[in-house]
Amino acid sequence: MKILALETSTELCSAALWLDGKVDACEALAGQRHSELLLPMIDALLVNHGLKAADLGGIAFGAGPGSFTGLRIACGVAQGIAFGTGVPVAGISTLLALAAASRAERVVCCIDARVGEVYYAAYEKRGDAWHTVHEPGLYEPEAVPDLPAGAWTGCGSGFAVYRAALESRYAGRLERVIDDLAPHARQIATLAAAEFERGNAVAAERAAPLYVRNKVALPINERGKITLRQGDER
16 A cells, blocks of 8 residues: 655654565755645656655644644645545544654653643553543643653654743653654654554545644633543634
8 A cells, every 4th residue: 555644743754655564765954835736746746666655545734733724735745645635534643653753661751842831642552552541632731631650752843942840740650751753754754554444434525624722712720631632613
């Protein structure tokens, strides 16, 4: 199976091809230029492997949480290609992709969400499968959920921005921190391959970003925790 994967939820823009278990990927620090960079990346990957969009068996994208504009770009491009080829689409959690990129077994993921908050989730890998310890949500760094006892790896831009608060919250639990790690299409592709195999893909018209911030106009102390829901508006 051939899967095209897209990830634009942070300043890192990436695309990848999953080719029967092998992954080829490209990336660039995009800033606000994701829409300018993504399509040439896709074209280059397909040309390098002698493929056309019609040869794809599926398309995956980083569904969120993350930048509102970035999520819309990845979802929109995935839908556009899928509509043209009739292939199914899989949306993959950006926080789960971040956990997979860490190569750790117990991972707490935090992406800077601005305005004093982080997009957060925690995962544990058992065998070849990831299990969710805490579902994705939006938190102030001082109020992220507690973790089960044991050694954990912290990763993501949230640790770069709010490291002191997060390390204080998880005193004695973090064996290492990777604060420069970002979600990447390479992990989106690998995770999507398993989803396609399980039959968890959808038609193009049903693909949608996943948001955790749907009450951004409210003061922080009135929002509380907002958990991951499909189709919410930021």
